[in-house]
Amino acid sequence: xxxxxxxxxxxxxxxxxxxxxxxxxxxxxxxxxxxxxxxxxxxxxxxxxxxxxxxxxxxxxxxxxxxxxxxxxxxxxxxxxxxxxxxxxxxxxxxxxxxxxxxxxxxxxxxxxxxxxxxxxxxxxxxxxxxxxxxxxxxxxxxxxxxxxxxxxxxxxxxxxxxxxxxxxxxxxxxxxxxxxxxxxxxxxxxxxxxxxxxxxxxxxxxxxxxxxxxxxxxxxxxxxxxxxxxxxxxxxxxxxxxxxxxxxxxxxxxxxxxxxxxxxxxxxxxxxxxxxxxxxxxxxxxxxxxxxxxxxxxxxxx
Amino acid sequence: xxxxxxxxxxxxxxxxxxxxxxxxxxxxxxxxxxxxxxxxxxxxxxxxxxxxxxxxxxxxxxxxxxxxxxxxxxxxxxxxxxxxxxxxxxxxxxxxxxxxxxxxxxxxxxxxxxxxxxxxxxxxxxxxxxxxxxxxxxxxxxxxxxxxxxxxxxxxxxxxxxxxxxxxxxxxxxxxxxxxxxxxxxxxxxxxxxxxxxxxxxxxxxxxxxxxxxxxxxxxxxxxxxxxxxxxxxxxxxxxxxxxxxxxxxxxxxxxxxxxxxxxxxxxxxxxxxxxxxxxxxxxxxxxxxxxxxxxxxxxxxxxxxxxxxxxxxxxxxxxx
Numbered sequence: 001x002x003x004x005x006x007x008x009x010x011x012x013x014x015x016x017x018x019x020x021x022x023x024x025x026x027x028x029x030x031x032x033x034x035x036x037x038x039x040x041x042x043x044x045x046x047x048x049x050x051x052x053x054x055x056x057x058x059x060x061x062x063x064x065x066x067x068x069x070x071x072x073x074x075x076x077x078x079x080x081x082x083x084x085x086x087x088x089x090x091x092x093x094x095x096x097x098x099x100x101x102x103x104x105x106x107x108x109x110x111x112x113x114x115x116x117x118x119x120x121x122x123x124x125x126x127x128x129x130x131x132x133x134x135x136x137x138x139x140x141x142x143x144x145x146x147x148x149x150x151x152x153x154x155x156x157x158x159x160x161x162x163x164x165x166x167x168x169x170x171x172x173x174x175x176x177x178x179x180x181x182x183x184x185x186x187x188x189x190x191x192x193x194x195x196x197x198x199x200x201x202x203x204x205x206x207x208x209x210x211x212x213x214x215x216x217x218x219x220x221x222x223x224x225x226x227x228x229x230x231x232x233x234x235x236x237x238x239x240x241x242x243x244x245x246x247x248x249x250x251x252x253x254x255x256x257x258x259x260x261x262x263x264x265x266x267x268x269x270x271x272x273x274x275x276x277x278x279x280x281x282x283x284x285x286x287x288x289x290x291x292x293x294x295x296x297x298x299x300x301x302x303x
Numbered sequence: 304x305x306x307x308x309x310x311x312x313x314x315x316x317x318x319x320x321x322x323x324x325x326x327x328x329x330x331x332x333x334x335x336x337x338x339x340x341x342x343x344x345x346x347x348x349x350x351x352x353x354x355x356x357x358x359x360x361x362x363x364x365x366x367x368x369x370x371x372x373x374x375x376x377x378x379x380x381x382x383x384x385x386x387x388x389x390x391x392x393x394x395x396x397x398x399x400x401x402x403x404x405x406x407x408x409x410x411x412x413x414x415x416x417x418x419x420x421x422x423x424x425x426x427x428x429x430x431x432x433x434x435x436x437x438x439x440x441x442x443x444x445x446x447x448x449x450x451x452x453x454x455x456x457x458x459x460x461x462x463x464x465x466x467x468x469x470x471x472x473x474x475x476x477x478x479x480x481x482x483x484x485x486x487x488x489x490x491x492x493x494x495x496x497x498x499x500x501x502x503x504x505x506x507x508x509x510x511x512x513x514x515x516x517x518x519x520x521x522x523x524x525x526x527x528x529x530x531x532x533x534x535x536x537x538x539x540x541x542x543x544x545x546x547x548x549x550x551x552x553x554x555x556x557x558x559x560x561x562x563x564x565x566x567x568x569x570x571x572x573x574x575x576x577x578x579x580x581x582x583x584x585x586x587x588x589x590x591x592x593x594x595x596x597x598x599x600x601x602x603x604x605x606x607x608x609x610x611x612x613x614x615x616x617x618x619x620x621x622x623x624x
Binding site: 110117119121122125127240246281 | 593
């Protein structure tokens with residue numbers, strides 16, 4: 001144990017190292033959710049030109065699906081981690097076919113309004129059935145406990161969340177930037193008509209992309225279930241922060257979305273240690289500063 | 304500001320007349336309405352109608368979707384309530400305090416938000432509003448979860464007792480009609496024509512020499528100010544300022560009202576506000592289903608009735624709005 005102090009001009013507050021690293025860990029956890037969600041938003045926006053306001057609701061649906069699978073079908077955490085994203089992703093595909101596909105030729109704003117409506121529906125229905133209080137979801141047995149790293153205690157589950165989201169994020173980056181499938185995707189983002197002329201089924205690609213983005217959100221939701229409780233409100237507040245993250249990072253770059261997500265999570269964690277009263281707002285303040293200094297966002301290209 | 308006069312786009316006298324006829328009908332209906340239904344309900348509708356008109360000024364005539372208008376509505380309502388209750392301001396000064404607060408916030412948030420276009424603009428306004436929501440939760444004077452309760456209505460100009468329901472109703476009606484006429488004046492002014500030019504084709508407006516950012520900012524500040532006027536008035540009507548007014552669902556509701564009534568129409572947001580508020584009153588017993596119904600209306604409006612109630616009617620009778 002040792003103490004860490006801020007410089008005097010920042011208030012000179014001193015903190016025990018364990019508290020600092022504990023908050024850093026929480027920051028990294030939040031950061032991995034920001035990264036997963038903003039990555040999904042960026043992928044969807046790239047292909048569909050729609051900002052998916054229902055992303056938070058779909059994240060919540062992932063957690064709810066895991067809860068239902070556990071309590072009504074006896075399916076545990078590990079199978080849920082695969083099953084819930086597939087179920088919610090399938091719902092996403094149905095949503096794209098039923099609603100979103102009619103909007104591609106319209107102004108972007110209609111996509112935002114429609115997905116906002118969908119978010120209200122999903123949230124209202126789950127509030128009706130589950131109430132606003134959180135439902136507990138217990139840790140999987142295999143990830144109980146933790147280890148002492150000397151300077152802090154690291155719960156196994158939290159370590160797993162960070163590693164898993166890093167793997168998923170960089171896996172997505174690899175698929176999009178380094179594989180043939182990703183090349184099709186990027187080409188279709190750039191010029192869908194030309195790609196269609198080459199015989200690629202672009203509409204199906206768009207549908208699957210939306211399904212994948214939604215599944216990413218649901219995956220984050222399942223991972224969040226044991227950390228936060230499963231509650232119908234968990235998505236709507238998170239999605240607004242994620243919007244700020246997306247504004248800061250810009251949606252042009254996959255790697256940018258990942259880095260911004262993790263980075264802002266850590267900054268938020270640090271703020272919680274040193275200026276607890278500002279921890280809710282720090283990401284929004286950073287957004288305002290970025291808009292002043294670099295209006296296009298940290299990784300954005302000037303439109 | 305440069306003047307734009309293009310004879311080709313001059314409003315036909317008939318259309319101008321039909322707007323005045325519409326205004327006359329609206330004013331007459333609203334004068335008779337309190338004999339038919341509860342003044343309290345009507346006053347709330349009027350406040351939200353003005354709020355929706357203010358929001359519509361941005362989305363309908365400049366093409367900017369602000370998803371954070373609860374910020375101006377809610378904070379104006381806080382400041383009006385606080386100044387009336389704690390500082391003992393008379394109603395007209397309390398409303399002015401609230402409205403000016405909204406103007407200042409509108410200027411700050413607007414200058415940040417107009418730095419990005421389209422979808423980002425919506426996300427930035429939403430994020431800034433959420434930031435100010437958290438701020439409202441933390442600072443002492445807003446009263447946290449309790450809000451500011453039992454706000455005194457006071458005496459208007461020192462001699463009109465607003466505790467009298469009729470006096471209060473007439474006052475709110477005057478505020479609403481005044482705000483509506485002001486918005487109409489903005490839209491039909493040369494400044495309004497430039498706004499519409501920006502909505503249709505911003506690069507073209509820039510190439511014609513208009514400093515579009517300044518126009519957008521001014522429109523944003525005007526819209527925020529009017530939203531603040533609505534919020535301050537609402538604080539005096541229901542005598543409460545609370546977190547509901549600054550939270551994001553409020554921003555969503557005002558979008559819904561304008562969308563239902565008809566974006567970019569003068570009467571649409573008014574109709575939309577009355578429809579949505581009546582719906583909330585009627586369906587209050589359904590609990591969370593109200594949220595679901597709102598969501599369904601959003602989806603239905605976007606997919607099927609993008610013109611909204613007024614727009615669809617006008618389209619049916621081939622009236623150009």
